[in-house]
Amino acid sequence: MAPYRIATIEGDGIGPEVTKAAITVLAEACGAGTLAFERLEGGAAHYVRSGHVLPEDTFAGCRDADAILHGAAGLPGVVYPDGTEVGNDLHLRLRFRLDLYANVRPVKLLPGVLSPLRAFEGGGIDYVIVRENTEGLYASRGAGVVLRDEIASDSLVVTRKGTERVARFAFELAAKRRGAPRDGQRRVTVCDKANILRSYAFFRRICDEVHAGYPDVAIDYAYADAITVHMLKRPDSYDVIVAENMVGDIISDLGAATVGGMGIAPSGEIGDAHALFQGAHGSAPDIAGQNVASPVATLLSGVMMLRWLAERKSDTALGQAADRIEAAVATVLAERRAVPRDLGGHASCTEVAEAVRRALA
Amino acid sequence: MAPYRIATIEGDGIGPEVTKAAITVLAEACGAGTLAFERLEGGAAHYVRSGHVLPEDTFAGCRDADAILHGAAGLPGVVYPDGTEVGNDLHLRLRFRLDLYANVRPVKLLPGVLSPLRAFEGGGIDYVIVRENTEGLYASRGAGVVLRDEIASDSLVVTRKGTERVARFAFELAAKRRGAPRDGQRRVTVCDKANILRSYAFFRRICDEVHAGYPDVAIDYAYADAITVHMLKRPDSYDVIVAENMVGDIISDLGAATVGGMGIAPSGEIGDAHALFQGAHGSAPDIAGQNVASPVATLLSGVMMLRWLAERKSDTALGQAADRIEAAVATVLAERRAVPRDLGGHASCTEVAEAVRRALA
Numbered sequence: 001m002a003p004y005r006i007a008t009i010e011g012d013g014i015g016p017e018v019t020k021a022a023i024t025v026l027a028e029a030c031g032a033g034t035l036a037f038e039r040l041e042g043g044a045a046h047y048v049r050s051g052h053v054l055p056e057d058t059f060a061g062c063r064d065a066d067a068i069l070h071g072a073a074g075l076p077g078v079v080y081p082d083g084t085e086v087g088n089d090l091h092l093r094l095r096f097r098l099d100l101y102a103n104v105r106p107v108k109l110l111p112g113v114l115s116p117l118r119a120f121e122g123g124g125i126d127y128v129i130v131r132e133n134t135e136g137l138y139a140s141r142g143a144g145v146v147l148r149d150e151i152a153s154d155s156l157v158v159t160r161k162g163t164e165r166v167a168r169f170a171f172e173l174a175a176k177r178r179g180a181p182r183d184g185q186r187r188v189t190v191c192d193k194a195n196i197l198r199s200y201a202f203f204r205r206i207c208d209e210v211h212a213g214y215p216d217v218a219i220d221y222a223y224a225d226a227i228t229v230h231m232l233k234r235p236d237s238y239d240v241i242v243a244e245n246m247v248g249d250i251i252s253d254l255g256a257a258t259v260g261g262m263g264i265a266p267s268g269e270i271g272d273a274h275a276l277f278q279g280a281h282g283s284a285p286d287i288a289g290q291n292v293a294s295p296v297a298t299l300l301s302g303v304m305m306l307r308w309l310a311e312r313k314s315d316t317a318l319g320q321a322a323d324r325i326e327a328a329v330a331t332v333l334a335e336r337r338a339v340p341r342d343l344g345g346h347a348s349c350t351e352v353a354e355a356v357r358r359a360l361a
Numbered sequence: 362m363a364p365y366r367i368a369t370i371e372g373d374g375i376g377p378e379v380t381k382a383a384i385t386v387l388a389e390a391c392g393a394g395t396l397a398f399e400r401l402e403g404g405a406a407h408y409v410r411s412g413h414v415l416p417e418d419t420f421a422g423c424r425d426a427d428a429i430l431h432g433a434a435g436l437p438g439v440v441y442p443d444g445t446e447v448g449n450d451l452h453l454r455l456r457f458r459l460d461l462y463a464n465v466r467p468v469k470l471l472p473g474v475l476s477p478l479r480a481f482e483g484g485g486i487d488y489v490i491v492r493e494n495t496e497g498l499y500a501s502r503g504a505g506v507v508l509r510d511e512i513a514s515d516s517l518v519v520t521r522k523g524t525e526r527v528a529r530f531a532f533e534l535a536a537k538r539r540g541a542p543r544d545g546q547r548r549v550t551v552c553d554k555a556n557i558l559r560s561y562a563f564f565r566r567i568c569d570e571v572h573a574g575y576p577d578v579a580i581d582y583a584y585a586d587a588i589t590v591h592m593l594k595r596p597d598s599y600d601v602i603v604a605e606n607m608v609g610d611i612i613s614d615l616g617a618a619t620v621g622g623m624g625i626a627p628s629g630e631i632g633d634a635h636a637l638f639q640g641a642h643g644s645a646p647d648i649a650g651q652n653v654a655s656p657v658a659t660l661l662s663g664v665m666m667l668r669w670l671a672e673r674k675s676d677t678a679l680g681q682a683a684d685r686i687e688a689a690v691a692t693v694l695a696e697r698r699a700v701p702r703d704l705g706g707h708a709s710c711t712e713v714a715e716a717v718r719r720a721l722a
């Protein structure tokens with residue numbers, strides 16, 4: 001079997017170190033010749049050098065690959081004339097051009113990681129947020145207007161097509177994923193402000209229509225404000241949450257905060273033909289190059305990538321490799337073999353990766 | 362001195378019981394003849410009876426009063442033909458018609474209340490969220506469109522005037538409020554997604570302009586997603602946070618969750634000429650009429666009302682009454698004299714109010 005082509009953009013700040021750490025572990029877990037990592041240029045530093053944040057051959061490499069692994073992008077002060085960040089643009093361009101419509105953010109408390117929530121120290125948080133990733137308030141990116149320096153406006157756009165596909169993604173995920181809420185009932189929670197805005201009410205109604213095709217999965221609803229309270233009080237009641245882009249952006253980070261922070265939060269941005277995986281954290285330029293960043297989020301993003309590839313290519317070996325990496329990360333953290341700084345330890349980026357590699361067994 | 366006229370809408374669900382409880386304490390603390398509570402009709406039940414959620418004489422009573430005290434509004438199933446909730450509409454109409462542009466949500470951990478955040482069990486959370494309350498995404502309420510059942514859209518509108526006034530409110534508050542962040546530096550944190558949308562970048566820029574008039578108050582910035590992480594990790598670093606309406610709606614509830622939940626979270630919606638105070642919770646129809654609701658949020662909203670009136674009318678006695686009520690609530694909870702159910706106790710609504718009244722001393 002030909003190796004899987006993994007387009008790899010290391011990016012800026014801690015991007016290169018966490019990506020390299022993840023690659024070592026992924027390569028070891030999958031066995032020689034299974035994954036072919038293709039290193040591509042892109043990001044804020046590349047923009048400074050070349051004037052391009054996402055060069056066309058990088059885009060083509062991503063488009064033609066089996067999956068994309070991204071470190072992180074963005075450097076302080078590297079902004080466009082309008083003040084927006086160049087690093088974000090890399091990420092957002094790939095999102096929109098490759099139509100990565102489902103931003104998947106697992107919220108899972110790993111053994112050995114202490115939740116900041118007293119009531120869930122011992123575990124019990126395991127759900128997934130699916131954020132619509134191509135429209136909603138983000139449809140307005142670059143298209144908002146400022147009139148006479150007096151009035152600024154942007155548009156929130158929710159389409160039937162865009163909502164149907166992300167809702168289907170959420171229901172499919174609820175039907176098949178392993179974790180389960182406390183009551184064992186497979187469920188999609190639709191998060192919106194349908195009480196205030198027609199476009200959110202429309203989003204909710206389309207989710208209801210899609211739900212009709214999933215009789216075994218329950219549906220319920222939470223307003224975007226109220227859900228923040230529930231996410232602290234009874235995170236164990238969630239299974240899959242689906243939300244409009246901006247609401248999803250906000251609650252995804254909140255979810256990450258409840259299970260140990262951005263340094264362990266993986267993400268997958270998934271479309272019908274392409275998918276990009278990266279830690280949910282930024283490029284953290286303040287600690288870049290010091291070998292102190294945690295590679296855990298990137299590693300777990302790699303696990304998501306393997307599972308996505310495994311399902312798509314019906315390759316059970318890849319799925320097993322994913323399970324082994326996830327178990328190894330859990331072991332390393334639970335037994336405190338190598339704990340990164342953001343989780344209260346002292347292990348370097350390479351030490352964490354090396355400990356995980358050894359634990360793969 | 363003529364008594365202050367307090368327009369009082371008890372509303373629905375637990376609204377009447379928590380309002381009555383608060384009135385008992387407010388009246389006792391301020392002394393006979395200081396406050397004249399004028400009971401006005403409004404809310405979902407009233408809508409069912411009369412077809413009006415906010416009768417014109419209730420609106421006039423609110424407009425002509427010195428301040429407004431509101432219980433809570435809304436009943437399950439009482440919705441308009443378009444499916445939106447009638448109860449919310451009472452609240453939103455008052456907000457817009459009386460131009461209550463600053464929604465003030467203190468996030469303060471009271472002695473005796475356990476934060477769900479392990480690291481802040483012992484206290485240390487005391488900041489205020491100021492939510493812009495009349496425009497932003499809420500400008501689109503009732504005005505969004507759905508085209509051919511295919512595309513729905515709403516508008517996010519940020520005006521210079523609307524932002525200037527709420528930013529000034531936030532800086533004034535930071536300059537004068539009692540609590541302080543850990544480092545003692547007075548500060549306004551502007552919360553937005555200026556990295557994505559022009560209207561949020563405009564919001565930030567106007568805040569910067571207003572900041573120029575407050576050299577003693579620092580300014581910093583947080584993206585709406587990232588702030589949720591900080592609010593769990595280092596809530597003691599905040600002083601005043603100012604945010605667009607929808608972002609403010611979401612993070613206000615998150616703030617409340619970190620200090621004990623909606624049952625203790627007060628709110629003030631303040632304009633240049635009018636102000637409305639109410640607990641941040643809803644009408645909780647499931648527990649209505651059972652005398653088990655917590656009156657704490659409404660009580661503390663009454664404290665905010667007294668302070669607002671005290672400043673406006675230069676009436677130091679009112680300010681002292683506010684201090685006494687706040688201290689009494691703290692004593693009752695810290696000494697566990699009467700702990701409501703949502704804080705882990707068994708005291709009824711009237712028992713909590715009675716214990717606070719006794720502790721006024």
Ligand SMILES: CC(C)[C@H](C(=O)O)[C@@H](O)C(=O)O
Nearest residue numbers: 087088089091092249557586
């Ligand atoms: C990088 C940035 C454009 C992005 C967003 O706002 O979507 C980030 O917050 C995320 O969640 O991926």
Ligand SMILES: CC(C)[C@H](C(=O)O)[C@@H](O)C(=O)O
Nearest residue numbers: 196225448449450452453610
């Ligand atoms: C009642 C409802 C209209 C309201 C809002 O969305 O503003 C509520 O969530 C609030 O925070 O006051």
